Amino acid sequence: MELRGVDELMDLLSACRGVRTPGDPVDLHEHSLQTAAMLRRGRPADKELQVAGLVHELGRVLQPGDHPRHADLAAEAVRPLLGDRVFRLVRLHRAAGTGPGAAGPLGEDALSLRQAHDAARVPDLDAGVLDDWRTLLELLAARHSRLGAVD
Template sequence: MELRGVDELMDLLSACRGVRAPGHPVDLHEHSLQTAALLRRGRPADKELQVAGLVHDLGRVLRPGDVTGHAEPAADAVRPLLGERVSRLVRLRTPAGRYPGVLEAAPGRAAMSEAEAAAFARDPLAEEALALRQADDAARVPGLDAGVLEDWRTLLELLAARRSRLGAVD
């Protein structure tokens, strides 16, 4: 699925209400808002990273029941609308969870080999992907006020408009 507009993206994000990932104490809607809010607080200048936090789990709604492969459909869905960088950050969130240092905060994941870790560290978006992963892991707090989805509409529209002006070339 490719998202064709911000309204369609907002509808998909709204569809996350009531959907829970295994072991999450909050639904995907609240989790997405918390992830984006944590990134807004920690990386206020990086709007694309914040939006990646907002959309990173959309694959769980696009492919219900697929707990291991949800990053790919989310990344593929948002790329035409939000651009390559947002898509790559969503895609890199999964390997970032296996990166040394991140594993200590979230045991139970298979560690990267030294070669995989070295390759990941060379990626130009590695630092941002690690920030996304850390926010993702922290964004599971019941009752935390992370704002409302509508707070993100203007930024989503700006990113989509910029993508459109650039002729969808990344």
């Protein structure tokens, strides 16, 4: 599935409400908001990294269950809308938790995403609301569409 617009992306992010992975104390919606909020605090200038944190679990909604390719599914879905860097960060977040699989120019950023991912499981943490991210998603989507397929 390729996301063609921010409204479609927002709908998919909303569909994360109530979806849980085994053993997690928060649903994917809260987990995604917490991940993005942690990255916003830790890396305020890196908007693409923050958005990667917001969208990194979408593969679990696109193909329910503990699918081993959930990161790839999410990355492929957002690439046409949000560009190559967000695509690569989302793909690498899983490998960043297992060792040297996230080496290269994005390795440090992928590790930051993975660390936020691992920490973003706090029940009742106020991480804002999904609509807080709409403007940034629209800006990144517009930037990517102006640049075309080249980032």
